[in-house]
Amino acid sequence: MKKIGVFGGTFNPVHKGHEQAAVDFYKKFNLSKLIVIPSNIPPHKQADEKILPAQRLEMCRICFNSGKYQGYNIEVSDIEIKKDGVSYTYDTLKFIREIYPGDEIYFLIGSDMFLYLGHWHRYRELLEMCVFVVAFRYNSEKRGNQKNCENCENFENSENQNCGEAAEIYDSLIKQGYKIKLLENVPFEISSTELRDRIYNNGCGRRDWAGLEKYLSPEVLDYIKEKKIYIL
Ligand code: ATP
Numbered sequence: 001m002k003k004i005g006v007f008g009g010t011f012n013p014v015h016k017g018h019e020q021a022a023v024d025f026y027k028k029f030n031l032s033k034l035i036v037i038p039s040n041i042p043p044h045k046q047a048d049e050k051i052l053p054a055q056r057l058e059m060c061r062i063c064f065n066s067g068k069y070q071g072y073n074i075e076v077s078d079i080e081i082k083k084d085g086v087s088y089t090y091d092t093l094k095f096i097r098e099i100y101p102g103d104e105i106y107f108l109i110g111s112d113m114f115l116y117l118g119h120w121h122r123y124r125e126l127l128e129m130c131v132f133v134v135a136f137r138y139n140s141e142k143r144g145n146q147k148n149c150e151n152c153e154n155f156e157n158s159e160n161q162n163c164g165e166a167a168e169i170y171d172s173l174i175k176q177g178y179k180i181k182l183l184e185n186v187p188f189e190i191s192s193t194e195l196r197d198r199i200y201n202n203g204c205g206r207r208d209w210a211g212l213e214k215y216l217s218p219e220v221l222d223y224i225k226e227k228k229i230y231i232l
Pocket of ligand 1: 010016187189192194
């Protein structure tokens with residue numbers, strides 16, 4: 001039985017926080033393959049007019065097909081983007097299950113998204129279909145400080161935002177028998193929102209491309225510059 005990892009998101013743009021979580025996920029769970037799936041119109045987010053879905057897909061491709069991932073079996077899939085309209089993770093994972101019958105599906109999710117799992121379409125069936133793996137995200141401003149459940153310490157150690165709430169959801173789902181694992185990664189503090197803002201707000205003056213190298217792979221940064229994404 002092989003382990004197939006799935007990592008979905010908007011990837012607007014794909015950044016080093018995503019890359020680090022993907023690599024940690026791949027290594028920790030000894031995956032045979034990782035499928036990165038940029039979403040089309042995510043149910044919980046507004047469509048962004050400054051970028052085309054095909055450009056988000058392309059950024060994921062140039063990022064994960066670059067030389068540094070040569071030793072990894074990573075596929076960037078267009079299954080959600082080529083579908084019209086809203087894609088639910090439930091439908092995507094059902095489709096992947098059909099392609100890999102008999103294999104175990106691992107689904108990577110950041111702790112911020114995990115907080116909203118209860119609102120996802122058919123989330124209980126989703127939890128039954130695959131092993132959920134929660135990656136820690138860091139946010140010192142919103143850091144929770146209450147310790148009110150047995151796994152809170154794990155989340156607290158990660159300096160994860162809303163740690164109490166995430167840990168409570170985790171505990172409750174584990175008690176209900178769902179397979180949820182923690183990536184226990186060292187968080188990389190960055191979000192796509194922050195990067196979009198930084199590129200856009202610097203538009204009137206000198207653009208700090210060098211400062212962005214810390215968060216974006218060189219190939220993705222070149223693509224953003226070339227296509228003038230987030231600038232117009
Ligand atoms: P945005 O700021 O536009 O909301 P984002 O940076 O949160 O974007 P998404 O594409 O929405 O990125 O995230 C895809 C998945 O990757 C989600 O499960 C999210 O929680 C996770 N993720 C995003 N950034 C990080 C990070 N720095 N570390 C770990 N996981 C992350």
